[in-house]
Amino acid sequence: MARRLRIEFNNAFYHVMTRGNTRSRIFKKEHDKFKFLYYLDKISKKHKLIIHAYCLMNNHYHLLIETPKANLSKAMHNLNTAYTTYYNISNERIGHLFAGRYKAILVDKDNYAMILSSYIHLNPIRAGFVKKAEDYFWSSYKFYINNIDSPRFLEIKFLLGLFGNVEKDIVKTKLDYKQYVENQIESKYDPKKEIIANTVLGSRKFIKYIRENAEKNGWINNKNTPDYKRFFKTKSIKVNNKKMKIQENLLTKNIFENVELYKNEKRKVLIYLFRKYTDMTLTEIGKEFGILGSSVSLNYKRFCQTLEFDEEIAEKLKNIVKKLFKMSK
Numbered sequence: 001m002a003r004r005l006r007i008e009f010n011n012a013f014y015h016v017m018t019r020g021n022t023r024s025r026i027f028k029k030e031h032d033k034f035k036f037l038y039y040l041d042k043i044s045k046k047h048k049l050i051i052h053a054y055c056l057m058n059n060h061y062h063l064l065i066e067t068p069k070a071n072l073s074k075a076m077h078n079l080n081t082a083y084t085t086y087y088n089i090s091n092e093r094i095g096h097l098f099a100g101r102y103k104a105i106l107v108d109k110d111n112y113a114m115i116l117s118s119y120i121h122l123n124p125i126r127a128g129f130v131k132k133a134e135d136y137f138w139s140s141y142k143f144y145i146n147n148i149d150s151p152r153f154l155e156i157k158f159l160l161g162l163f164g165n166v167e168k169d170i171v172k173t174k175l176d177y178k179q180y181v182e183n184q185i186e187s188k189y190d191p192k193k194e195i196i197a198n199t200v201l202g203s204r205k206f207i208k209y210i211r212e213n214a215e216k217n218g219w220i221n222n223k224n225t226p227d228y229k230r231f232f233k234t235k236s237i238k239v240n241n242k243k244m245k246i247q248e249n250l251l252t253k254n255i256f257e258n259v260e261l262y263k264n265e266k267r268k269v270l271i272y273l274f275r276k277y278t279d280m281t282l283t284e285i286g287k288e289f290g291i292l293g294s295s296v297s298l299n300y301k302r303f304c305q306t307l308e309f310d311e312e313i314a315e316k317l318k319n320i321v322k323k324l325f326k327m328s329k
Contacts, residue, residue, distance in 0.1 A: 004101050005199045005227035007210065008070040009219045013109040015116050015201070016072075018080065018102040019060040026097055027058055032087065033138050036061070037151070039082045044153040047075035051153050053117045055139040057127060062120045064113070066155075073221060076102050105195055106210065108202025111281045114294050115191055116201075117159055118184040125185065133181060145178040147171075162294040180294065183301045197231035203281040246328045247278040255324050259316060268303045269317060273324065275300045 020026040027033050033056045040063075044051055048071075053064035065072065084097040107116060121144075124136035133141050143150035150156055160166045163176035195201045200210055211232060214220050220228065250273055256266055267289065274285045275296060282293030289296075307314045 003222050003225050004103070005197065005225045005231065006073055006104065006221035007106050007199065007214050007219050008067070008072050008221060009214075009217065010068060010070050012067050012070065012072070013107045013113065014063075014065045014067070014072060015105045015107055015120075016063040016065055016076065016102055017060060019099045021096045021099045023059050023099070025058050026060065026083075026087070027056060028091065032090070035086055036083050039079055039086070041151060041153045043075055043079045043082065046078070047071050049075055049153070050155045051140075052113065052155055052158060053120045053140045054154070055120045055123045055136075055141075057123060057129075057138075062123060064107075064117055064120060066109070070219070072104060076104070103198075105198075106200045106202075108206035108281075110283045110293060111203050111206070112191060112201050114159060114162060114180065114297065115184070115189070118181040119191055121181055122184060134178075141181070144181075145174050147174075162292050164292075176298075180298060183298070187301070197227040199227050199231055204279050205281065246324060247274070247280060250274055250278065250324070255320050255327070259320060261316065265313070268299060268306075269320065271296060271299045272303045272317075273321070277321075277324070 018026075027036070036056060037054075040051065040054070043049070048068050050066040050068065051063060052066060053062070055062045067075070080098055080102065087097055088094060107113065121133050121139055121141040124130050124139065125133055130136045133139070134145060140150070140154055140156070142148065143154060144156050144160065157166045160170065160173040160177055163173040163180075166173050191201060196207060200207055202210070215232065222228070250270060255273075261269065271285065271289060274280055274288070275282075278285075282296045285296045286293045291299075307317065
């Protein structure tokens, strides 16, 4: 199996996924999952990992991990080795349990942590295990939405904090997070489609930052991989000039001339257009409107739903988009 490109640095953020060998089960009984969480707790403490989300399925698992120290490879080796040893002894077997090397996607935390957490927490629904995400015991979702103590290895305040002040109103932030995840159930958006070279998921700005700093600062563990050549040796990502022009025209807000819309409707339309037709990050769009990046996602999703039943708004948007693209030629 080809080696994977590993990029490790302090405070990096990853979506980690590991499958069973030949897609076979890695958890045969509930005790196995309890044991895996025991090792996750132990390894997280040893390597100072921050776990933001997890989901244990029958033949694979997902983790959303932050590494204050550049030690993901060591930590994952310890975790998978410890659990494999337990599993083999418990089931009187020998050999590999996991299908080769774990998959770790380096993530742009500011723009993709939220959507990845919902992707992880919705896995049991998409697999047909449950109808509601909160009904699945073996994920971190229950700690995000219920008033129960989370495991010491699990950090929920970062993601909840994207919805407001956790210390002042944790009930509200938990309700907002629940609403956000439920809004994603019917969404066809798949973050996997935006991964670059099987290695990095992020905005153009983030990708540029990794390209400019990874080699210079020694963040790459193994250069002899196809993904390394694909990510670092190909030409730099070209700037989409049309998207840049669209962004400039949206910032002037001239597209609303001779269009009858209320002020709050114009705001919703702008957020939608920035998200759909520019390369601005969620955080950057949020700054334009004085809101959090997560609120940009919520506004975008809700406006998409509005377009499905409000024909008048949909028609006005259609004309605005035509005008925007004409201005951006």
